Amino acid sequence: MTTLVTIQNLTKRYPPRNGKGEGNLAVKGINLTIEQGEIFSLLGPNGAGKTTTINMMSGLLEPTSGDVVIGGYSIAKNPLAVKKLIGVVPQEIALYPELSARANLEFFGRLQGLHGAELAKRCDEVLTFIGLRERQRERIDTFSGGMKRLVNIGVALLHKPTLVFMDEPTVGVDPQSRRSILDAVRQLNQQGMTVLYTTHYMEEAEELSDRVGIMDHGELIACGKQIELIQQTDVRDAIVLKFAPERIGEARQALSALPFISALEQEGELGDKLRVLSERGRQALPHIIRALNDHGLIPSAIQIVEPNLETVFLQLTGRALRD
Amino acid sequence: MRRILTIAFTQLRVQLSERGMWISSFVVPIIIAVAVGFFSAAPVVETQRLDVLHGGDPLAQQFVALLRQEVAKQVNNVPLFEVCDLSAPQQQSAFCQLDALSETHVTAFMRQRLEARQTLAAITLPSDFSDALSAGRTAKINLRVPSASFQAVQTAQRYLDAVVARLGGAVAAAHAVTMLVSGDQAFYERVYEQMQAKWATDPVELRETSSAVDGQLPGTGFGHSIPGIGSMSVLFSATALAQLFAKERQIHTLQRLLGMPLPRAYILTGKLIGQYLLCLLSFGVMIAVGTLLGVRWGDPLGAIAVVLTFTLCATAIGLAAAAVARTPNQAAGLGFLIPMTLAPLGGAWWPLDLTPPFMQTLGRIVSPIAWSQDAFAKLIYYNASVVDILPNLLILLLFTAAFFIFGIVRFRLE
DSSP, rough: OOOOEEEEEEEOOOOOSSSSSSOOOEEEEEEEEEEOOEEEEEOTTTTHHHHHHHHHHHHHHSSSSSEETTTTTEEEEEEHHHHHEEEESSSOOOOOSSSBHHHHHHHHHHHHHHHHHHHHHHHHHHHHHTOOOOGGTGGGGGSHHHHHHHHHHHHHTTTOSSSEESSSSSTTOOHHHHHHHHHHHHHHHHTTTTEEEEEEEEHHHHHOEEEEEETTTTEEEEEEEEHHHHHHHTTEEEEEOOOOOHHHHHHHHHHHTTTEEEEEEEEEETTEEEEEEETGGGGHHHHHHHHHHHHHHOOOOEEOOOHHHHHHHHHHHHSTTTT | OHHHHHHHHHHHHHHTOOOHIIIIIIIHHHHHHHHHHHHOOOOOOEEEEEEEEEEOOOHHHHHHHHHHHHTOOTTTEEEEEEETTTTTTTOOOOGGTTTOOGGGHHHHHHHHHHHHTSSSSSEEEEEEEEHHHHHOOOOOOOOOOOOOOEEEEEHHHHHHHHHHHHHHHHHHHHHHEEEHTTOOHHHOOOOHHHHHHHHTTTTTTTOOOOOOOOTOOOOOOOHHHHHHHHHHHHHHHHHHHHHHHHHHHHHHHHHHHHTSSSHHHHHHHHHHHHHHHHHHHHHHHHHOOOHHHHHOOOSHHHHHHHHHHHHHHHHHHHHHHHHHHOHHHHHHHHHHHHHHHHHHHHSSOGGGGGHHHHHHHHHHHHHHHHHHHHHHHHHHHOOOOOTTHHHHHHHHHHHHHHHHHHHHHOOOOO
């Protein structure tokens, strides 16, 4: 595999809003490489710096320091050459609602340098790919959220970019559209496109990625294949215990006294579950049950969860991914 | 260039696909311009009365005769005025409508006609008009016009001045010669007749011409309202550029454009050309409507030059507004404030000449509309050529340069 993207000490400090102070340091000296043909996911909670990183990589934001080299071109020195190599799917729907799906594609395609028969052919291909050929003449403002997301992706694919940036492309879409988008990402990758995918949905990163970078507070705190990350952080199984909501406090108190417990997270829609991380993994379960019994607490359900990116993130930051 | 035009035409297409844009850029301006045009239009040419009351003495009768000579001018074969001698009602034309006049109520009749605006002005000569002039005394003529009718005052005064100059000049000359030579009344009368004969032909003649074409009178209200409201409408369209940028930031299409492999200058130029085209379209529609309503634009090259230059200036103002406004609310506020300030100040709603001198000066300093309106007035009413309006075009270009420089220095696409 050849390296397509090299990020060197990439930093972004936004200017202070009132002109005083130092301003927000959104990205703190990231170093990263992305190989050609892989799907690389940047995983992190909202505000972790994922979008700022993508904006700097795509030339929309000027880095405070550092550089990004894509396909041999520096974004600082040769932004137009980089922009020809990349396709950007922004987090927000960036389309003209008054124009049809096809008119939007034709407009952005022309700006990418496509014309005439070539443009028409690519529009047809992209519309077929996103499954909207039948509705290509309809205005965007008549489309559902999921359909708009698909056109939003389609615009970035017109010029067959080498690298596609997808910034949280499934935010706010229904499960069916989400599935379509994830399938589309996989197909693009199979066609040879390299994908940089940002998300705060752990399941998406797990499903799609060859490698994952975990971002938090502007820093890349871990990077590698999923299995490597799990091994690196030495996380074990998590035990999820369910209690009556009014007794969850007591359970938390009882378990926090145990020395082998490394993290306790309350979760569930009713806040009636406790996720327990332990150095001993599932082997800690008998000790946990005993401790609960000593306090007169009996869980209504017990689940053992294999380690995943969520547990890696929890282990690294002490917080859940969606906090 | 291809990609710049792609941005420009797509922007035009997007804007024209909004119903609100059609209403604000085309429908409303046409309605306003037509309404203002009708409101301020000069009436259809018709003869107006000038009532004269006197004592019947010879010089007074001569005064009436001279007045008739003065007002004999016609426009489109229609006499502008008919002098109605209230002292000789039987000898007047039917147009004077003196049937209801009775000798006892002649003064009341005169006032009634004036108040009912059935006459432009009422002129009363003193009963001792001839005696006073013959004796070398001052004869005071009373001129009454309908209240607040400046036009009537100006018109009537102009004719009276001419008659008084002729009559008074002859009397003064006759007096002077008689006193120098003999002091004899018969000699005075002979000199007076000679002087009158000499004055029959003005040594200096004021020639009035009409710019009317194809039977249209100059000075119809549309000649002012169409370019005026058209200019205002162009300003509305141009300042919509600020709203357009604010909206495109909000719907993230601007960010997407910035991610395209093209220089930022292309994006800005494309947007400006798109807005310029929208403004031209807006002005073009107004000019077409004006033409249908009978406005004759004079030198076509001049009219095109004013439209192109003013529209460019308005686009520059739009860029300056976009540079200042960062949010859609700010953009909407400026989009209303700028046209609604510059239009009246520049004389888009009413002729600038009707405003006090300091307002005229202020309008010319701050509002490009003052210069475009002046150029249109010269073209429409005075048959000016493109050369005559070059100073206006130059000043409009200076405004354009100033607003463009301000806009480009301050504007940020992000």
